[in-house]
Amino acid sequence: MKQIPILDLRGQHRALRDELMTAIEGVIDAGQYIVGPNVGAFENEFADYLGARHAIGLNSGTDALHLALRALDIGPGDEVITTTFSFIATAEAISIVGATPVFVDIDPWTYQIDPRSVQASITSRTRAIIPVHLYGSPAPMSEITRIAQQHGLAVIEDCAQSVAAELEGRKTGTLGTIAAFSFFPSKNLGACGDAGAIVTDREDLAQRVRALRAHGGRKKYYHEEIGLNSRLDELQAAILRVKLRHLDVWTMARRAIAERYNAGFATVTGIRTPVEEPGCYNVYHQYTIGVGERDVLQAKLREAGISTAVYYPLPLHLQPAYAMLGGKPGDMPFAEEAARSVLSLPISPDISDEDQARVVESVRDLAVTLSAA
Numbered sequence: 493m494k495q496i497p498i499l500d501l502r503g504q505h506r507a508l509r510d511e512l513m514t515a516i517e518g519v520i521d522a523g524q525y526i527v528g529p530n531v532g533a534f535e536n537e538f539a540d541y542l543g544a545r546h547a548i549g550l551n552s553g554t555d556a557l558h559l560a561l562r563a564l565d566i567g568p569g570d571e572v573i574t575t576t577f578s579f580i581a582t583a584e585a586i587s588i589v590g591a592t593p594v595f596v597d598i599d600p601w602t603y604q605i606d607p608r609s610v611q612a613s614i615t616s617r618t619r620a621i622i623p624v625h626l627y628g629s630p631a632p633m634s635e636i637t638r639i640a641q642q643h644g645l646a647v648i649e650d651c652a653q654s655v656a657a658e659l660e661g662r663k664t665g666t667l668g669t670i671a672a673f674s675f676f677p678s679k680n681l682g683a684c685g686d687a688g689a690i691v692t693d694r695e696d697l698a699q700r701v702r703a704l705r706a707h708g709g710r711k712k713y714y715h716e717e718i719g720l721n722s723r724l725d726e727l728q729a730a731i732l733r734v735k736l737r738h739l740d741v742w743t744m745a746r747r748a749i750a751e752r753y754n755a756g757f758a759t760v761t762g763i764r765t766p767v768e769e770p771g772c773y774n775v776y777h778q779y780t781i782g783v784g785e786r787d788v789l790q791a792k793l794r795e796a797g798i799s800t801a802v803y804y805p806l807p808l809h810l811q812p813a814y815a816m817l818g819g820k821p822g823d824m825p826f827a828e829e830a831a832r833s834v835l836s837l838p839i840s841p842d843i844s845d846e847d848q849a850r851v852v853e854s855v856r857d858l859a860v861t862l863s864a865a
């Protein structure tokens with residue numbers, strides 16, 4: 493039986509092999525490996541693509557979140573509000589700068605951060621909100637920015653899963669104060685290793701991040717503050733420049749796959765398909781359904797040769813790493829329910845029609861049997 497992986501990047505790389513190899517050889521032959529011409533060119537191309545003023549290449553999405561907070565001078569004593577239903581990196585960045593993450597629940601239909609819970613969690617110590625555009629769909633940014641403006645808070649968009657996603661025709665990453673992108677290989681725009689970027693329209697924040705990523709100095713061997721080494725590699729930048737040119741085609745392919753899934757599951761009770769809110773251009777980093785008996789369904793799909801994934805099985809307020817904040821089961825009921833019921837299906841942009849049909853059929857048949865049992 494042929495295995496259907498949740499994501500297989502080898503197909504994408506095979507198709508781009510000549511372009512990628514030319515780019516890689518170019519870097520090796522040029523002999524400049526750290527912040528060379530490809531990093532600068534990628535930063536310009538990426539900023540132009542998004543419609544933003546500045547992009548700064550970094551070595552991961554986690555560092556992008558961390559340096560966004562540093563650039564905003566957020567640290568000990570400050571609180572930063574974010575969703576409990578995200579990858580740990582979102583919260584980790586807040587902790588790394590010495591601030592306190594304040595977790596809030598999600599909207600049960602969209603899985604995105606709930607603006608009313610954000611509003612209710614603001615204190616005199618709150619400095620910023622980090623909305624996460626989860627699964628590639630924009631968070632409710634108009635409500636979030638309204639709340640932020642009322643209270644004088646910064647908005648840091650976590651765009652790790654949402655490159656190319658749009659809200660009312662504007663790309664995510666241009667909707668807040670500053671944005672963090674990840675180019676981890678499995679993201680919609682992925683390097684062949686770790687990589688990330690910060691995007692902002694604010695000149696002061698861009699300059700600060702440029703200094704922080706290279707040991708806190710603007711001039712070599714002169715350091716205004718303690719920074720770190722978080723530069724984007726020249727090789728990764730060269731690879732990302734090649735892939736950026738294909739991103740729109742891959743995004744359209746993902747959306748077409750999502751439409752076929754939606755059509756395939758439309759008549760099946762017991763499967764909740766993703767909600768597309770008005771004005772949202774979802775790039776389907778994940779195609780995530782909601783089902784009862786999720787773990788049984790996942791195990792049976794595995795037996796049928798279909799790999800799926802759970803993003804995420806444990807909300808952040810219940811993670812052992814955050815036990816010191818005192819989160820308890822029942823605190824965030826919608827996120828806890830999502831953690832029990834979400835299942836992400838294979839969505840490589842180059843999955844064959846035949847393989848996708850097999851996924852649809854298996855999920856449909858199993859879901860029907862399980863909900864009848």
Ligand SMILES: *Cc1c(COP(=O)(O)O)cnc(C)c1O
Nearest residue numbers: 552553554579581582652674676
């Ligand atoms: C992947 C991811 C990150 C971290 O990005 P890295 O490049 O792996 O450090 C942060 N937030 C979210 C929501 C992510 O999915």
